[in-house]
Amino acid sequence: MKPIELIDRCLQKNRLTLDEAESKQLLKHYHLPVVNESIVTDADDAVSQGEAMGFPLVMKGLGSTLTHKTELGLVKINLSSSTEIRQAFADIQAAAGNAWEACVLQPMISGKREFVAGLTRDPIFGPVIMFGLGGIFAEALGDVAFRIAPITPYQAQQMIEELTSRKLLGNFRGEAEANKKQLIETLMGLSQIALDHPAIKEVDINPLIISEDGSLTAVDALIVLDDTAPALSNATLNAQADQMRTEHIIKAIHTMANPRSIAVIGVARTQTRAFAGMYRCIRNFGFPGRLYPIHPKTDNIEGAKAYPSLTALPEKVDLVVISVPGPHVPAALRDCVASGNKNIHIFSSGFKESGEKEGIRLQDEIEKIAIEGQLNIIGPNCMGIHVPANRLLTWSAAPEKSGPLAIVSQSGGNAQDFVNIAANEFGLYLSKVFSYGNALTLDSTDFLTYLAQDDLTKIIAVYIEGVKNGRKFLDTISRINPQKPVIVLKGGMTESGARTVASHTGALAGAEKIWQACFKQSGVTHVSSLEEMAETAVALHHLPPTNGRGVAILGTGGGIGVAAADSCARVGLELPALPADILEKLREYIPPAGNMIRNPIDAHIVLVLLKLLGPTLELLSAQPYVNMFILSLHLDWLYGIERGKHTERLAHYLVNNAHKYTNGKPLVVVWRQYQSSPALKESRKRLVEILKEGGIPVYNGLDRAVSALAKVVEYYEFQRHLPNNG
């Protein structure tokens, strides 16, 4: 019987679970290693089938009304002869009485190593594949890995490697290594089932036993159905609809990000608060296009002609900004529909994010207007758009310079802060900023899709609290990441965090494990703060690809060298010990007193006599185990040499010369500075400026640099494993 027939038969009988035999039959169709079994209805047949299978055997009674088989004496294990088969058959028949229909005979699978595998459906991400440690400890230890389906064989392999108990899958106490190929096939099979059969809600394979010879057997299995889902998937149809929507969305967002004309609904007659409001912010930042204030009662806002409504405007605008109190937003949107304006940013708040009844009702109301009017809406409850190249900004105090970095942020505050951190701390400027709040019609995936094809954008930062369609989000970031690194900060990863999210933008936050799976399988860079986002972005932007995990650290101060080693170990970077021949070469020009030549190389002299620095970098970069460099500068000390002049000289030397010596291997600079002297701080500022302008990532403290480098390493390691890279 085909899988779909098994499912249909079950649903027709109003059963929402397949029985053990049906479940196994379905799994077998997908090449899962279900235990071999035979249905037997007489003792002679049982003996001949049993002898063919090989001893020892297990026999169970079958019957549609039979449950609690073990307790009823309907399960006989460890049968090791024909006589025992006959005896078991008779005993089971007797015990089952009239309910008996047949017996099932199967080899008795033994193995110390028990795992579980399965499939479940997440409300945000859809089908999710699970693999983990089984046995009685399974629940208590929770050693389980997830991936969002469909998965690739590489992703299946990653799931296996992620388990703490993965050692059990190797050579274990004299038992053979688990058959990895079979294991990957099992997980791939579950993934395929998830795609083929939306009606299958859950699959549970427990236990999945690893035998002494390493072979896998799904000894028991359960399949649960969902009678509200279609039995077969209609993926093709959806894909076509998605494609059409995508083209439309890209065009709309492009228009809003490059507007020739903007109308603002909701402009105060005079500015009374610290925040200038949308209209004045756009004007003050120097928007060069046509800017229309809309006001019901005045025809003049600070010298500009005001209009009573969109309908009264001389043209349809590229972007409407709505900044009236929440309860007036429906009317403003109706004005948009009436005037044929489709592209709208709603700044106003007081909707779903309030968590209050009236806010939720209001959001439902505007959603209805938006859908019926086919409006493209950024927001509500968001800061909107910032495109420096077009002198477009809907807030204040953002840099005017344009750069390679884009951010898509569900939080307006985070969008603003991130722009300032990236620019002011790291000299990294923005191409486009989208703050989209409650995501009424345009969601993070829409902005990402737009940015994927935006030539000015090379790296994309994303702050999300939730997404509407997890699988689409995963697909989008997976597709973009190889070309343009995607860095994601997810608010509400923890349970308590998630509660705050729900109250903040009304988004549904997914479970932490599933989100982690999403980041791991897409290969995007997952960070945990805005600062780390900027720190990683600047490294991904400036540094060449990494090709290994070995770090060489040059710097000063013993204690900090120890800390560096600890930092590297924590994120999985290596500080390779330098072999004797290299130490000898370094000793030729580095004296022993006060200089510790290990890795970290704690040698003040190399930072003081710059003619020694280049050759040192050159020597190390020629070694295959050195894959990147950290220069750790203790500015309190360095300043002592010619009162900061040397610091500056060193910075220029690095910008102008380091690349000649590093053999294409990344180099970053770290500073520490603890003394309070203003002259020292000024000198530090100068160092940072020179390096930033010279394109050398520079960090405050070793931990930050090590963490950013680890992210870069992980990015390129993932890229190398992608199918098209072999």
Next chain:
Amino acid sequence: MKPIELIDRCLQKNRLTLDEAESKQLLKHYHLPVVNESIVTDADDAVSQGEAMGFPLVMKGLGSTLTHKTELGLVKINLSSSTEIRQAFADIQAAAGNAWEACVLQPMISGKREFVAGLTRDPIFGPVIMFGLGGIFAEALGDVAFRIAPITPYQAQQMIEELTSRKLLGNFRGEAEANKKQLIETLMGLSQIALDHPAIKEVDINPLIISEDGSLTAVDALIVLDDTAPALSNATLNAQADQMRTEHIIKAIHTMANPRSIAVIGVARTQTRAFAGMYRCIRNFGFPGRLYPIHPKTDNIEGAKAYPSLTALPEKVDLVVISVPGPHVPAALRDCVASGNKNIHIFSSGFKESGEKEGIRLQDEIEKIAIEGQLNIIGPNCMGIHVPANRLLTWSAAPEKSGPLAIVSQSGGNAQDFVNIAANEFGLYLSKVFSYGNALTLDSTDFLTYLAQDDLTKIIAVYIEGVKNGRKFLDTISRINPQKPVIVLKGGMTESGARTVASHTGALAGAEKIWQACFKQSGVTHVSSLEEMAETAVALHHLPPTNGRGVAILGTGGGIGVAAADSCARVGLELPALPADILEKLREYIPPAGNMIRNPIDAHIVLVLLKLLGPTLELLSAQPYVNMFILSLHLDWLYGIERGKHTERLAHYLVNNAHKYTNGKPLVVVWRQYQSSPALKESRKRLVEILKEGGIPVYNGLDRAVSALAKVVEYYEFQRHLPNNG
């Protein structure tokens, strides 16, 4: 047979392991739940003993030459009748042949839950107690907790709670909760064995089975001996010697930290480098006592009379500072011995820390001189002493102000940096600084013992890479911590870090798990950077004791609220949801537009209208679930109100009024500031200054504050569990 007799008998026979029966006999003496067993030599006896024990039973053959019992058929399990006992007895006798001596009979213990417990001896910390998950997964999962012996019942309980698999010890799949009392007694028994018998090197109880009824049974046990250790401990003698040494050491360190006279051996005739050298550093910081330069070839150093040697000095000095190249240190020390000068700081390096043969030899040489001459030595390879109140400093650019914080640091660089971080970032000044490097005679515990009784010191920070005597270190910090919080940064916690330590100060770094145990059981605050050390110190110094884990956050910006919730969850703090009645009271004066009243309370208005801030704090602090406050200030926004004047007003308000409203509950302030305007930065600096001077801990970024508060909470939670606090 008494334990000591069992051990002696074994050692006399040149055996280094007790057999199973001996091991169990010894453990039984310490009330460990070893399986009940009887030695039987005839079948009738076996039957009567067996019937008394109750079925099912296990029988094994005994014989001094019998090994591989299972393979030889000498183990019979699941005996359930007298007949089966007789049969087993006969079979075993037959199988063992002439080697048979007796049979051992024991109840067959069954239980799904297998654990392991044991005792081992760490090279640094001495006896260590272990408890963890057993069974076939034990190795692969490594779910194991350690504590350094002797342990208290509370520490034993902590070990149990630390396991990931602790759920197995509760009600588990219908089996009863494990007998916790028995479990604690088992661990306490192991601890007592460790103390009583230095000759016992290792104890391994595997498996320790938890039966269905929750009872514990040590089914198998192994005891390994060390024939180089004394059979019985001589703890009393050691304690007396320690006490005498302690009094002597306190006196010596006191003299060095409060010197009336200092001699410096090794003074450059003229200053040629950026670093002024020991003599000029001491002089330049304004040391008010008698300061003697020692120089072999000149009698005048910049106007001060120089002496050719210590012997030529008019007095014995309180402190000799040696700052000559390593190879000249032995001669300088001999000069100390000859002149009767006992208190010495050796700044010079090039000893054990170099990892080179000559350096190690040199350290051995000076150690011999020091021990024979009964010298008290700080160093070598260290920065020495800083006591602001005595205007004593052996480096430069340290604050002149004195404060409640002391640091003991194995790294000179870290000592200097920490002083600057604490003073410049947090306004926390130092009472005493000891940088002690290679710890030739004075080790971290000596300085800690001195600081414990130093009235000026209220909080102690420690940077260590290794210690000579782990148990002594543990005892010292455990004793001091309740009176003066001890904060420890351990370099070389990770494996790679440990390698660098070995090369840095030649200290032996202990395994990470054992160090973690040391911090957990002493209750000291373990941090992972100098910055975190200062952040925690300022919180422990200024804040009142905490009494719970609930945090109320007041601040601005939705996205950051989500991040705060994530931060709290990560360190185990709680963000309690506010109940309806509290929300209602807040809503009376906080309008809904733009203000999100949850926890975090994202309400700009409360920070703007200060008359609302006090009552808000008062309302929240009256709730038992609010145990501390974080005020999160986004200075980019706040600055907009009267160009920074309001920021300053807020800071003064907090300093002068916050304590009136917080009901004795801790409050800290967090700032964020990302825009680049210099005026804004100036305003931020002013805010931080006012708060620092007002004794309100202030942090850059929420994560830092949350982490510091978590450390404070853990400190007071531990204090409440100490025996003298009930």
